Amino acid sequence: MSPKSRSPTTARAVQNGDRRALARLISQVENRDPAVRPTLEALYPHTGHARIVGLTGPLGVGKSSLINALVNLLRHEGERVGVVAVDPSSPFSGGSVLGDRIRIERASGDDGVFVRSMASRGHAGGVAAATCEVARLLDAAGYGVILVETVGSGQVDLEIRGIATTSVVVLVPHLGDEVQTLKAGLFEIADVFCVNKSDLPGAEEAAKDLRELVGLGPPRGGWRPAVVTTTALGGTGVADLWRAVDAHEGFLDESGTRHEVERRRAREEILGLVRERLDGDLSARIERDPEVQALIDRVAEHSMDPRAAADHLYRSLRRSR
Amino acid sequence: MARRARSSPIRVLIAKPGLDGHDRGAKVVARALRDAGMEVIYAGLRQTPEDIVDAAIQEDVDLVGLSILSGAHMALLPKVVRLLKKRGAADIPVIAGGIIPDEDARRLKRSGLRAIYGPGTSLEAIVTTARQLARHRA
Numbered sequence: 005m006s007p008k009s010r011s012p013t014t015a016r017a018v019q020n021g022d023r024r025a026l027a028r029l030i031s032q033v034e035n036r037d038p039a040v041r042p043t044l045e046a047l048y049p050h051t052g053h054a055r056i057v058g059l060t061g062p063l064g065v066g067k068s069s070l071i072n073a074l075v076n077l078l079r080h081e082g083e084r085v086g087v088v089a090v091d092p093s094s095p096f097s098g099g100s101v102l103g104d105r106i107r108i109e110r111a112s113g114d115d116g117v118f119v120r121s122m123a124s125r126g127h128a129g130g131v132a133a134a135t136c137e138v139a140r141l142l143d144a145a146g147y148g149v150i151l152v153e154t155v156g157s158g159q160v161d162l163e164i165r166g167i168a169t170t171s172v173v174v175l176v177p178h179l180g181d182e183v184q185t186l187k188a189g190l191f192e193i194a195d196v197f198c199v200n201k202s203d204l205p206g207a208e209e210a211a212k213d214l215r216e217l218v219g220l221g222p223p224r225g226g227w228r229p230a231v232v233t234t235t236a237l238g239g240t241g242v243a244d245l246w247r248a249v250d251a252h253e254g255f256l257d258e259s260g261t262r263h264e265v266e267r268r269r270a271r272e273e274i275l276g277l278v279r280e281r282l283d284g285d286l287s288a289r290i291e292r293d294p295e296v297q298a299l300i301d302r303v304a305e306h307s308m309d310p311r312a313a314a315d316h317l318y319r320s321l322r323r324s325r
Numbered sequence: 326m327a328r329r330a331r332s333s334p335i336r337v338l339i340a341k342p343g344l345d346g347h348d349r350g351a352k353v354v355a356r357a358l359r360d361a362g363m364e365v366i367y368a369g370l371r372q373t374p375e376d377i378v379d380a381a382i383q384e385d386v387d388l389v390g391l392s393i394l395s396g397a398h399m400a401l402l403p404k405v406v407r408l409l410k411k412r413g414a415a416d417i418p419v420i421a422g423g424i425i426p427d428e429d430a431r432r433l434k435r436s437g438l439r440a441i442y443g444p445g446t447s448l449e450a451i452v453t454t455a456r457q458l459a460r461h462r463a
Contacts, residue, residue: 023382023383024414027385034333094362097359097362098334098362099334099364099365101355103369105368111379111380112376113376120384125334
């Protein structure tokens with residue numbers, strides 16, 4: 005069968021709840037298999053309905069445990085939940101150990117839950133290059149809430165903002181003083197702050213610092229991030245966390261900012277796809293082109309300035325296009 | 326060939342069926358497969374055959390590796406193979422390691438397990454088999 009004649013079949017299977025078809029399609033998207041394009045095109049009009057909730061924050065703050073607690077809560081309300089959990093790939097071997105699934109009790113035995121682990125595969129920004137598309141496939145498969153867990157993120161792993169409709173920044177007590185919260189990056193992308201492990205001393209102070217931070221300036225885009233405290237393992241505060249997410253989703257609809265969010269997401273995604281191709285072209289060129297190899301040699305020997313070499317390469321790339 | 330390997334890493338599910346709590350062996354194997362460039366979904370302890378099959382399907386793995394030291398291998402391992410078949414995923418090969426007597430190992434292989442490893446198996450042997458089984462599936 006040609007990929008084309010198969011595509012509507014696969015799209016229909018995914019929409020009809022065929023989990024194997026969905027899982028395979030996800031792999032193909034991760035592997036950048038060009039054959040899936042007709043299927044993705046067939047599914048795209050059926051997406052855009054799910055609430056995509058990103059959970060980001062440093063490693064070990066309890067993102068997976070919070071996801072577990074949220075899955076339980078949402079399943080109790082009858083919501084179908086998809087989970088995409090990203091862990092890093094090794095820069096040395098390219099391999100990875102994906103261990104988020106271990107914390108999610110309902111990862112199996114419940115057809116209303118679909119959990120997929122993803123390796124970042126060299127992509128920076130806290131997610132994998134295909135995370136956005138994979139979340140959308142879960143949307144197409146009828147999961148109403150999709151929880152996306154980033155890798156344990158640093159201050160600049162902010163790509164989740166281009167994927168999620170609501171971004172939750174998860175922290176724990178004693179990560180630093182209140183000046184940390186003033187720094188640019190991670191603290192700026194939160195729609196909701198969640199101080200997890202709130203049974204530890206210092207949780208109230210951390211929440212207070214965050215509330216102060218939120219009150220320091222005008223609300224971004226009309227929204228002042230909520231601050232909640234949770235103990236994921238005991239389930240404390242998880243309902244508050246979901247209420248805060250829900251409130252933000254409600255705000256997006258009522259204020260009309262959802263359209264802006266969608267445009268931001270679309271922009272990020274298109275740019276990302278183009279960048280990926282340009283980057284691929286560029287890498288291929290660098291590997292193959294003897295002229296470029298000569299430039300590299302000259303820079304390595306310090307007989308040419310790297311900027312001059314970059315100018316050369318840039319100009320020649322523009323000419324060849 | 327090398328390029329293809331980079332763009333689509335082999336995905337392996339490592340899980341421990343049954344009730345024994347010794348996961349050091351599973352972790353050692355998970356790490357070796359990671360260092361061989363594979364994506365290892367580590368499902369950990371106390372997994373039922375149903376859990377394992379659900380995970381294998383959702384994660385679209387090329388191979389399932391099971392570690393079992395409890396002695397319940399004759400009950401649990403063939404069940405994983407049977408359930409995979411029942412769910413239309415008989416193409417996913419299953420291998421296992423643990424304390425498994427030779428006679429049991431032979432019977433397990435007849436029931437569809439693709440490889441059985443005992444104590445002292447080299448990690449290279451496991452990596453090589455994993456690659457072969459995953460490649461034949463693709």
